[in-house]
Amino acid sequence: MSRFDTFVVVDWSGGNDRGPTAKKDAIWACIARDGQVEGPVYQRNRQVAEDWLRDLVETEIAAGRRLLIGFDFPFGYSAGFCRALTGNDDPLALWDWIESRIEDAPKGNNRFDLAGEINRRIGNGRGPFWGNGLRRDIDGLPRNKANYANDFAERRACETLAKGSFSCWQLSGAGAVGSQVLMGVPVLARLRRQFSETVAVWPFEPLDTPVALVEIWPGLINPAVKQAEANGELRDAAQVRLLVRALSRLDPATLGELLAVDAPEEGWIMGLGHEERLMKAASTPIAPPPLRNDCFALPAGVAWTPVEDALDMLRTRLRPVTRTETIPLQDASGRVLAQDVIAARSNPPLPNSAVDGYGFAGGALEGPHVLPLIEGRAAAGVPFDGIVPAGHAIRILTGAAVPGGVDTVILEEDVTCDGRQIAFRGPLKSGANTRKAGEDVVAGDVALRAGREITAVDLALMSAVGVAHVPVRKRLRVAVLSTGDELVEPGEAVAAEQIFDANRPMLLSMARAFGFDPVDLGRVADDREALRDQLDAAAKSADVILTSGGASAGDEDHVSALLQQAGAMQEWRIAIKPGRPLALGLWHGVPVFGLPGNPVAAMVCTLVFARPAMSLLAGAAWREPQGFDVPAAFEKRKKPGRREYLRARMRDGRAEVFASEGSGRISGLSWADGLVEIGDGARHIRPGDTVRFIPYGGFGL
Incomplete structure (x- = not known):
């Protein structure tokens, strides 16, 4: 079985407790669950890491998710060592042998003494282990390779193929993988024993259990790690993040190829020989899956859609369409966090x-x-x-x-x-x-959650906790296109039957105010083929398309007609005033909002529907408009059946509404500084009654 729901990569350490502040040469872990990569997690010592791993396994098993955990240390030794020490060839018996003899505490352990004991037992005190990192001498453990002797291969078979890998016999100095093995396999042995029915170890056991433990090595994607390190990311954190991203992007068939090895005693580095695949998966900017053609489909039999139902459908069916990138902290204001931000340092760092x-x-x-x-x-x-x-x-x-x-x-x-x-x-x-140290934020904790739109104060927080580079979503590119023979550009000669294009400059400005990148597609006459060309161009240059005009079912409503031909169009007749017709669809996978041609209706539909929907598409949270209950300064009778939005402004603590409700009165949009929202039911509003006022700022303008 090579299909997994959750992937975890752990960068291990053989050293002592590294303290509360996140730092290099420590234990780091990163999770990718259902394709979503979480932020790297700092583990100050092996005791903390073991508890974290145990909780993780319990959580994933309880949730019914299949879990693969990769560790960056060898799972076995060179051929013959296991039998020389334990009397058989079972590497998992060697795990238990080591686990029963290793003593480990946050501030110290006996790995060097145990290595000396092993050398005295099977190597005449001159090997196979070397590298005494303590000040005191240890009988049988050489400080370096002078007078060193080893009856076993210096490297396992996989390590002879893995360029830059280190020998598992080395216990100190740069690349001291041997210490990681001696301090890592006891933890895995205990996990395997505790979850005996659910954990399997690759490649020593069949992977037909809910949890797989595998050996992996970040050196396989070293160029990608170096690039992240050059961008200011801590190497250990970058290794686990990029490697878990790569694993989570592999399809089950490819993953099966990586796992198809035969190394019953020495073990193997998962992915060895498939470096290019892993590099591609680690380096390619993250991209969300495309929207389905049915994301705008209405339930059967629906004719008029209440506003709340329309909003619920958008909220549940849309998801981010933007890619991610890592940028310097100072450039991150206004962007959307692509991943949780993990504090690299406590704030305050000291009492x-x-x-x-x-x-x-x-x-x-x-x-x-x-x-x-x-x-x-x-x-x-x-x-x-x-x-x-x-x-x-x-x-x-x-x-x-x-x-x-x-x-x-x-x-x-x-x-x-x-x-x-x-x-x-x-x-x-x-x-x-x-x-107190860390009374604000503790190193290793989540400082900011993914999906947050970064503000100036967020920059202060991230800076305080040592974050220099921020994973963000690329800005949503919003293409705006006006349609209709009657439209001309302001400043051009205009016939009596023509009008100036008011929608496009308004919608482009709104997109910019929302924090998106506007893409001006100009205007297109009522020519279906010309409109098709413009939509094709928009799909290549934008993440979402806003059109105005042509969204109904008339002879000249070409937006609706083209979306229908593409097999991905829904006309939502929404119970709202102004702006009942709203065409929604996909053009070459890019979502299209076909707005009404009337400027007042186009603005209301953009604020009520397109604004929160585009927030989701941009990778942020669904954006509820922030309104306030205030006294009315007007009288109005409203029939049941539609939700209404009136152009309004606040004066002397009361909401005034524009004198005319005519949707052709564009001046009312400038007169107002917000909207009064009146619910779907019948209502008779008198001066002094409570109404809901939503300022333009409540929509993000």
Whole structure:
């Protein structure tokens, strides 16, 4: 079985706890679930990573998802080693042998001692392991390869083919894969034992279980990793992100080819020999699947669609159509996050002072206190190099890292100081006027979620947590096209029966205000073949197309006719005033919104329907217009059956509406600063009654 729902890649480490702040040469993991790649996750030590892996396996099994987890360390040793140590050729028995003897804690482990023991047992104390990374000598473990002897092959068969790979016998120094093996297989052995009915290890066992553990190596996609590293991404994080992206993009047949190997003792690097496929899958910009032709289809028998039903259908059927890219932080304002942003550093990174004052330990009881003042001070960016003795105080400024021996800060305004000592009155709680490390955001946590439109304050947050490059969606390209023989360009000669094109400049400006890239396609006369050519051009240059005019079923309604011919058109007769006809379809896979030709109706339909739909297409969240309940300054009787939008403005705390509801009165759009929304039912509104007012800004204008 080679079909998986969830892929995980783990970059392992044989070293000690790396602390709360995300850093290189640590354990990193990344998940791709149902084709969606999440942000890389920092794991400070193996204990944390093991708990994370255990929870992950339980979660995926419970959800009925099939899981493949790739680890970047060898699963086996050179032929003959397993039998020499355990008496048989089963590499999984060797896992259990190592697991039973490895002692591991966040700050230390016995891997070097165990390697020395193995060397003394089967290698006369001169190999196969080498590379003692401790200060003390270890009997049987050489510090380097001087006087080194190895009765087994220096590299496994797969490693002789993997350019740049390292030997699993090396325990210290650059490329110390051997330490990763000794500290990795015990974790996998425990996972395998705990989930004995659901976990299989490749290539030693058949992959007919819900969870597969495989060996993989980021060196197979090193050019892509180097490019990400050059763009400012931490190498370890880039490795897991790109490699899991590559695996998740492989079809089951290709994945089956990668898994079809025979290496029953030594194991194998998954993907070896298929580097070009993996590189292509890792490097190609992410692209969402195309929309289906039925994404705009109405349920059978539907004639008039209520506004809420139309919005629900758009909300549930549309998905992002934009590709992703990684850009510098300073260029990210207004863009849509393509992935969760993971904090690379805690904010604040260290405990610090919230005020200018004096720091000491333990707080203070009620009553007067006098403390001797030590020399020196702590300032932001200039920490105090030392420990403040108990019963003493130190001068500390806002933002300064709290020195050792200090947990409380008193405001300078509450202190009398003579240069040698300070006097103040309690009580003062321990920890007062200090900020804890990570009290805002902890390294490794999600700082911002995918789909968020990045604001100026988001740039501040990402900068504070050490993010220099941001994965974003490319801006949605919105093509705007006007249709009709009656249209001419402002400034051109115009006949009495012609009108100037008002829709196109309005819609292009709206697209720009929404944060999209407008693409001006000009105007097309009522010529079906010319319109076809323009739609073809739009499909190549845009992600979504807005047309105005020609969206009904008349002889000259060519937008509807062409979409019908393409087999991907729906005419939504929506119970809305103004703007009932709305043609929706796909042209060469690109969504088309056929808006009414009337400017008032075109604007209302764009704000109510196209705006939130384009937000989804751009990769952001569905955008609900932000409205307010306010008193009416008008009277209106409304019949049931349609939702109405009136051009309105706020004056003296009340909503006024434009004097005429005629949809040809474009001046009412400029007169207004928003819309009053009146629900589908019958209503008699009198002055002072509550109505919902949506300012243009509530739609994002």
